Amino acid sequence: MSADALADLLADARAGVAFTGAGVSTESGIPDFRSSEGLWTREDPRDLSFRRYVASAALREEAWRRRYALWQDPPRPNLGHLALADLEAAGHLAGVVTQNVDGLHGEAGSATVVELHGSTRRVACIGDAPRAGTPQGCGFSASHTWAFARLEAGEADPRCPDCGGIVKTTTVSFGQNLWPGVLEEATALLDRADLVLVVGSSLAVEPAASLPRRAQRAGVPLAIVNAEPTPLDDVAEVCVRARAGGVLADVTAALPSRRQASA
Numbered sequence: 001m002s003a004d005a006l007a008d009l010l011a012d013a014r015a016g017v018a019f020t021g022a023g024v025s026t027e028s029g030i031p032d033f034r035s036s037e038g039l040w041t042r043e044d045p046r047d048l049s050f051r052r053y054v055a056s057a058a059l060r061e062e063a064w065r066r067r068y069a070l071w072q073d074p075p076r077p078n079l080g081h082l083a084l085a086d087l088e089a090a091g092h093l094a095g096v097v098t099q100n101v102d103g104l105h106g107e108a109g110s111a112t113v114v115e116l117h118g119s120t121r122r123v124a125c126i127g128d129a130p131r132a133g134t135p136q137g138c139g140f141s142a143s144h145t146w147a148f149a150r151l152e153a154g155e156a157d158p159r160c161p162d163c164g165g166i167v168k169t170t171t172v173s174f175g176q177n178l179w180p181g182v183l184e185e186a187t188a189l190l191d192r193a194d195l196v197l198v199v200g201s202s203l204a205v206e207p208a209a210s211l212p213r214r215a216q217r218a219g220v221p222l223a224i225v226n227a228e229p230t231p232l233d234d235v236a237e238v239c240v241r242a243r244a245g246g247v248l249a250d251v252t253a254a255l256p257s258r259r260q261a262s263a
């Protein structure tokens with residue numbers, strides 16, 4: 001189905017929610033997991049499990065070195081992120097629920113962003129010996145720039161300034177539980193949605209993928225923009241099989257004239 005049908009749905013939406021995955025950020029140069037160029041073709045992200053992070057100071061030091069190096073030339077929002085921010089500002093979207101950890105929706109200007117899997121841009125104390133995938137920190141949390149300043153000061157594995165616990169970005173690693181309240185926050189946004197727009201997600205990761213499925217079953221129209229097929233294509237009102245940036249930019253640019261035409 002076409003981008004025109006997507007523009008029609010968006011033109012009518014007043015509280016749409018974008019549900020995004022790694023595919024919305026590939027055009028910013030960040031690889032996804034499952035497509036042909038994805039990370040799983042090169043390395044197994046499960047190597048970066050919560051259990052291993054807690055157990056190995058060497059792995060934490062390597063993780064901080066990598067994050068610091070990446071931040072020297074950070075990725076920028078692309079046309080897709082910017083279009084979603086414009087759609088929110090124009091009153092068609094109420095916000096974004098994202099599986100991404102890159103912080104690019106916020107940087108693009110989206111005001112309401114629920115980050116289901118946390119963010120590389122924030123760090124938090126996870127305690128001294130957290131077990132069973134649950135952080136047990138003292139409540140310390142800061143921008144990732146706090147950690148970068150500690151690295152520049154010579155600490156290879158910055159520790160919590162309040163309690164000495166292990167510090168980690170708020171990203172949810174394999175074997176780590178979601179942060180408390182985040183699923184409820186996403187559900188509350190989706191419960192008020194009059195459209196769910198999936199962008200760049202294989203809809204293969206649970207419990208995240210259950211959110212658009214639940215909304216669709218409750219009668220909310222579903223639109224999907226994804227480069228490859230997804231398990232929800234058959235129940236979507238509109239399914240655009242293409243790279244997200246160009247499609248979303250074109251659709252967003254076309255909306256004001258559509259509103260005038262239907263007025």
Ligand code: NAD
Binds near residue numbers: 020023031033199202
């Ligand atoms: P996924 O890798 O399972 O699926 C990505 C989907 O996006 C694929 O179906 C692919 O065909 C599609 N895609 C790729 N480029 C596209 C483009 N330009 N336009 C439209 N579609 C495109 O990703 P997922 O569903 O988000 O699940 C993977 C998990 O990996 C999530 O939990 C996420 O937190 C994490 N992750 C995040 C990032 C990030 O923050 N940018 C990057 C990699 C993985």
